[in-house]
Amino acid sequence: MSGLGGRLLAPVAALRQRARRALALLQGDSQADRVVPPTGFTAKLTLFTAGAMAFLAVFALALSLATGRVASRWSEELARSATLRISAPADQREAQAARALEVLESTPGIASARMLSDDEQRALLAPWLGVDLPLENLPVPVLIEVIEGEGLDVAGLKARLAGEVPGAVYDDHARWRTPLVRAASRLRWLGLVALGLIAASMAAMITLAAGSALAANARLIATLRLVGARDSYIARAFVRRFTQRALVGAAVGTSVAMLALALLPKAETAGGFLTGLGFTGAGWLLPLLVPLLAAVTAFWATRAAALRTLRQVT
Numbered sequence: 001m002s003g004l005g006g007r008l009l010a011p012v013a014a015l016r017q018r019a020r021r022a023l024a025l026l027q028g029d030s031q032a033d034r035v036v037p038p039t040g041f042t043a044k045l046t047l048f049t050a051g052a053m054a055f056l057a058v059f060a061l062a063l064s065l066a067t068g069r070v071a072s073r074w075s076e077e078l079a080r081s082a083t084l085r086i087s088a089p090a091d092q093r094e095a096q097a098a099r100a101l102e103v104l105e106s107t108p109g110i111a112s113a114r115m116l117s118d119d120e121q122r123a124l125l126a127p128w129l130g131v132d133l134p135l136e137n138l139p140v141p142v143l144i145e146v147i148e149g150e151g152l153d154v155a156g157l158k159a160r161l162a163g164e165v166p167g168a169v170y171d172d173h174a175r176w177r178t179p180l181v182r183a184a185s186r187l188r189w190l191g192l193v194a195l196g197l198i199a200a201s202m203a204a205m206i207t208l209a210a211g212s213a214l215a216a217n218a219r220l221i222a223t224l225r226l227v228g229a230r231d232s233y234i235a236r237a238f239v240r241r242f243t244q245r246a247l248v249g250a251a252v253g254t255s256v257a258m259l260a261l262a263l264l265p266k267a268e269t270a271g272g273f274l275t276g277l278g279f280t281g282a283g284w285l286l287p288l289l290v291p292l293l294a295a296v297t298a299f300w301a302t303r304a305a306a307l308r309t310l311r312q313v314t
Contacts, residue, residue: 042213046206046242050249050294051256053202057195058257058287062278064191069280071184081173084113084144088167097142100165104144107160109152116143141167148172202246202294203301210242210302214309221310235306239299246298250291258287 084104088096097115104113116124121140154172161168214221221234261278279286 042209042216043245045209046245046298047249047252049202049205049209050246050298051253053198054250054253054290054294055257057198057290058254058261060191060194060198061286061290062257062261064188064194065283065286066278067187067191068184071180071187080148082146082148083171083173084146084161085169085171086142086144086165086167087139087169088142090139092167093142096165096167097144100144100161100168103157103160103164104146107152107157109149110157111147111149113144113146116145146170199293199297203297206242206246206298206301207305210238210305211309214238214306231307231310235303235310238306239302242302243295243299247291247295250294254287254290258284 084100086093086096086100101113101115104110121143124143125140154170158170161170224234225231264278
């Protein structure tokens, strides 16, 4: 039992040790922090970089999620609806339209079907042909809006329409729906790629800032080494200071981005794509992870830069 208890307590002890290290990182060491300049070019660069990258990361995340929501909604709407177009001579349109409605109403899996009125057809064609469109003088096909249900045999329906309504063409919007689904998937991946590029850019800028600060304090580092300070002790000072700066800068950038997104028009009031940009419900918690990710990125970038630069400083 003692061996089993030791194995169970080992992960708890490791977590406690990590928590103590994280607390020490946040609390700081007044003597070690003197190695890192509290103000100056590197401090401003780190704060600005973290804030700007966090701002862009929040917008990239919001754009990716909003694009996915819009494309999914459009895809679902198109998946449930279809259009029956009847192109026939003027003296046969009404008869074929009536027969098409009978076929649709008697087909299992069709939730509803209705023929669009002349006013609705004018509204559809108005953006291209103007508002004063004389439908009676144009060979405009009859349009029937179809709402599909469960268990619809599309192939069987098309075969039946071809035999009973020769001028009917059934369009289930598959050619419109497939590109939307593909675009949504690609935009989600592009959003992830953008977040990765933002994180890499921030890591590169913080690495340069940390290296510059270390090089500028070469004499102080040499003095600390003479009195017995180890490179790990000096590196921790830089890691702590730059991680704190990145966390503060990213928190400010995230807050500004969330405020800007909250002030944008809502999709349900204005409609359209850009008016729906933002987060919904629990999605507003996702941007809160950005400052934490920025701090983690700064931690590892500064640690690598500090250890590498200290090996070069003599």
